Amino acid sequence: MRISYRDVKAEILNRIRNNTWPLGSNLPSEIDLAKEFGCARATMNRAMRDLVDDGILERKRKAGTKVKQSPTRRAQFSIAVVRDEVEQAGAKYSYSLIERNVLPAPSWLCERIKMKIGEPVLHIKCMHYSGKHPYQYEDRWVNLDVVPAANDFDFEDIGPNEWLLQQVPFTDGELVFSAINAPEDIARFLKAPVDSALFSIERTTWLEDKSVTYAQLYFARDHKLTSRI
Amino acid sequence: MRISYRDVKAEILNRIRNNTWPLGSNLPSEIDLAKEFGCARATMNRAMRDLVDDGILERKRKAGTKVKQSPTRRAQFSIAVVRDEVEQAGAKYSYSLIERNVLPAPSWLCERIKMKIGEPVLHIKCMHYSGKHPYQYEDRWVNLDVVPAANDFDFEDIGPNEWLLQQVPFTDGELVFSAINAPEDIARFLKAPVDSALFSIERTTWLEDKSVTYAQLYFARDHKLTSRI
DNA sequence: AAGTGGTCTAGACCACATT
DNA sequence: ATGTGGTCTAGACCACTTT
Numbered sequence: 001m002r003i004s005y006r007d008v009k010a011e012i013l014n015r016i017r018n019n020t021w022p023l024g025s026n027l028p029s030e031i032d033l034a035k036e037f038g039c040a041r042a043t044m045n046r047a048m049r050d051l052v053d054d055g056i057l058e059r060k061r062k063a064g065t066k067v068k069q070s071p072t073r074r075a076q077f078s079i080a081v082v083r084d085e086v087e088q089a090g091a092k093y094s095y096s097l098i099e100r101n102v103l104p105a106p107s108w109l110c111e112r113i114k115m116k117i118g119e120p121v122l123h124i125k126c127m128h129y130s131g132k133h134p135y136q137y138e139d140r141w142v143n144l145d146v147v148p149a150a151n152d153f154d155f156e157d158i159g160p161n162e163w164l165l166q167q168v169p170f171t172d173g174e175l176v177f178s179a180i181n182a183p184e185d186i187a188r189f190l191k192a193p194v195d196s197a198l199f200s201i202e203r204t205t206w207l208e209d210k211s212v213t214y215a216q217l218y219f220a221r222d223h224k225l226t227s228r229i
Numbered sequence: 230m231r232i233s234y235r236d237v238k239a240e241i242l243n244r245i246r247n248n249t250w251p252l253g254s255n256l257p258s259e260i261d262l263a264k265e266f267g268c269a270r271a272t273m274n275r276a277m278r279d280l281v282d283d284g285i286l287e288r289k290r291k292a293g294t295k296v297k298q299s300p301t302r303r304a305q306f307s308i309a310v311v312r313d314e315v316e317q318a319g320a321k322y323s324y325s326l327i328e329r330n331v332l333p334a335p336s337w338l339c340e341r342i343k344m345k346i347g348e349p350v351l352h353i354k355c356m357h358y359s360g361k362h363p364y365q366y367e368d369r370w371v372n373l374d375v376v377p378a379a380n381d382f383d384f385e386d387i388g389p390n391e392w393l394l395q396q397v398p399f400t401d402g403e404l405v406f407s408a409i410n411a412p413e414d415i416a417r418f419l420k421a422p423v424d425s426a427l428f429s430i431e432r433t434t435w436l437e438d439k440s441v442t443y444a445q446l447y448f449a450r451d452h453k454l455t456s457r458i
Numbered sequence: 459a460a461g462t463g464g465t466c467t468a469g470a471c472c473a474c475a476t477t
Numbered sequence: 478a479t480g481t482g483g484t485c486t487a488g489a490c491c492a493c494t495t496t
Contacts, residue, residue: 002466016398023398029481040467045482055307056399061482062475070310071399078284078301079458169245169252170285170300177454179408179426197408197426225406229308231485258462269486274463290463291494 003039008047016067027065077227081162082128082136091130095159098125109141113211120144124160127189134190140215168212173205192221199223232268237276245296256294306456310391311357311365320359324388327354338370342433342440349373353389356418363419369444397441402434421450428452
């Protein structure tokens with residue numbers, strides 16, 4: 001049977017485990033290893049590239065391939081649309097707009113997303129529910145210069161998260177996870193005690209070089225985010 | 230110039246953006262697209278596989294390739310060794326053991342990691358510092374059946390996290406992020422007010438089918454975890 | 459049965475980093 | 478200058494799914 005890149009990966013991992021190639025050590029070159037394994041160079045290449053992607057190996061031209069000193073599998077999880085998140089858990093999703101305003105961008109916002117002070121932004125506060133239970137409180141700012149259509153949308157029935165996805169299919173972004181003591185107003189909406197610990201995600205999104213939106217998401221008490229690694 | 234898989238990716242993303250291929254729609258087959266783009270099938274294949282990995286496309290044999298309904302870039306970040314985390318931030322790392330005990334596995338632990346009630350486990354509590362400041366409180370359980378060498382190691386100078394990495398180079402695992410109100414003892418070590426919101430990670434690790442360790446990590450107040458997406 | 463993606467091969471040339 | 482990885486090509490066969 002022919003050698004698959006999966007077989008190659010498995011064998012490389014074995015050799016790291018049994019200390020044939022200790023942490024930090026150098027591996028033979030692609031070409032040599034391909035010969036040894038009896039596969040094409042492309043197959044060996046794919047296996048090794050995969051392992052770089054998995055956080056196990058490091059490669060540099062000329063310098064060669066080595067086992068990372070601290071192999072770290074990369075955590076991977078997708079931040080889905082809230083609706084999907086709730087529905088995948090088997091619950092009924094519902095949404096409710098709290099507040100919608102257009103106003104000039106405050107200066108603190110301009111430090112976070114690339115836009116000029118005073119330019120019009122849409123500010124939205126809303127709630128997401130899982131069945132009857134509060135699921136997430138969302139506080140979002142949308143750059144009207146980049147997404148002018150948001151000016152004409154009322155967000156009464158559809159959340160900004162879902163709506164934006166239609167307008168701007170995908171984007172680059174940054175996620176920041178943290179914990180925060182529930183402020184009074186958010187606590188009320190999430191039906192949580194004031195000052196209880198809430199899991200929070202800040203999400204900044206841009207398209208090319210333009211900032212699209214900045215959102216602070218506060219999850220209901222005891223929410224957990226799980227990730228295979 | 231020859232067409233690179235990067236060029237192909239970029240063009241595919243463009244066509245999704247400008248609605249040539251709306252969310253949920255089907256793309257032409259690899260072979261047809263390769264012809265249109267003037268590249269080899271392998272190049273088109275790599276581009277499309279990459280986009281699957283990026284969370285933009287879905288592929289199924291015979292059924293073909295389609296744009297995902299909710300494209301989600303996968304968040305990726307590596308959970309590093311605490312020492313590296315601190316040192317990369319330019320601070321001096323230090324470690325301090327709080328408590329080290331060997332005891333029979335309590336039943337709640339056996340529900341989380343695969344081991345039998347009463348089998349010996351090592352329980353460690355320790356602190357990680359960034360300069361003078363508390364950085365992380367760690368509460369860890371190690372399966373002595375899988376890592377018997379832990380029995381003979383005192384963990385006075387080296388944290389279990391770093392030590393385990395040497396013993397068990399890499400592992401599969403699960404991460405759970407959450408927020409918690411600081412209990413009294415942990416608050417004391419982290420120099421945070423009791424009940425202040427702490428960012429917490431639970432980490433479960435296994436090797437093949439054997440559970441290696443379960444750790445609860447509590448970060449200092451206002452700690453943030455950042456991730457490109 | 460047929461269409462689509464999944465993968466392997468053998469060869470080639472290029473790009474980069476070190477010497 | 479040289480060695481190593483990065484990538485493209487053209488062709489082949491396989492594997493899965495749907496018809």
